[in-house]
Amino acid sequence: NAGVTQTPKFQVLKTGQSMTLQCAQDMNHEYMSWYRQDPGMGLRLIHYSVGAGITDQGEVPNGYNVSRSTTEDFPLRLLSAAPSQTSVYFCASSLIPGSAYQETQYFGPGTRLLVL
Amino acid sequence: AQTVTQSQPEMSVQEAETVTLSCTYDTSESDYYLFWYKQPPSRQMILVIRQEAYKQQNATENRFSVNFQKAAKSFSLKISDSQLGDAAMYFCAYGRAGTASKLTFGTGTRLQVTL
Numbered sequence: 001n002a003g004v005t006q007t008p009k010f011q012v013l014k015t016g017q018s019m020t021l022q023c024a025q026d027m028n029h030e031y032m033s034w035y036r037q038d039p040g041m042g043l044r045l046i047h048y049s050v051g052a053g054i055t056d057q058g059e060v061p062n063g064y065n066v067s068r069s070t071t072e073d074f075p076l077r078l079l080s081a082a083p084s085q086t087s088v089y090f091c092a093s094s095l096i097p098g099s100a101y102q103e104t105q106y107f108g109p110g111t112r113l114l115v116l
Numbered sequence: 117a118q119t120v121t122q123s124q125p126e127m128s129v130q131e132a133e134t135v136t137l138s139c140t141y142d143t144s145e146s147d148y149y150l151f152w153y154k155q156p157p158s159r160q161m162i163l164v165i166r167q168e169a170y171k172q173q174n175a176t177e178n179r180f181s182v183n184f185q186k187a188a189k190s191f192s193l194k195i196s197d198s199q200l201g202d203a204a205m206y207f208c209a210y211g212r213a214g215t216a217s218k219l220t221f222g223t224g225t226r227l228q229v230t231l
Contacts, residue, residue: 031217042221094216100149100166103216107161
């Protein structure tokens with residue numbers, strides 16, 4: 001089991017460029033989420049998905065798009081990168097609602113993004 | 117909206133000693149879960165311990181235990197017999213039951229472990 005994987009590990013973009021951050025999990029988890037981590041602010045939820053074909057916005061969704069065509073993959077798209085999107089991005093997954101065990105989120109290693 | 121507060125930006129503990137990291141949260145929900153995650157310099161987020169709000173018994177995982185005070189909305193983490201490998205950022209997180217994909221995090225506490 002690879003768990004939650006993210007690519008790339010590090011990326012530099014110029015303002016206005018677009019890119020997709022990849023996230024995949026092999027644990028057959030239904031729920032997946034994207035967070036961003038900024039200095040001194042903890043992790044904040046960008047978008048989440050409760051299953052293939054179902055996504056919704058989190059706390060800071062502006063400037064990001066997501067889709068979920070399969071249970072395993074949950075890519076995050078930046079359509080026109082801005083310096084304010086410089087951050088570390090984490091993907092996470094969990095089973096289904098039901099107990100603390102089932103609702104525990106497991107995180108990928110993160111993608112560090114620098115927008116110049 | 118739920119909020120999670122970690123009022124200690126940094127803490128220090130000597131090896132083999134015990135340290136307690138504090139966390140308070142605000143919610144109007146009655147059914148929820150609380151988590152502590154560890155983030156070492158590698159940046160990987162690692163689950164340390166979890167607690168279900170309906171359980172009065174405090175969770176324990178080896179050297180890690182929590183003091184869960186539901187009425188006070190407090191969820192502190194106690195690390196016993198601290199080791200050098202415990203040095204990391206520690207994040208407290210809240211999740212409303214049934215919303216497995218939507219955690220609210222505190223701002224973290226950086227723990228230093230000294231010899």
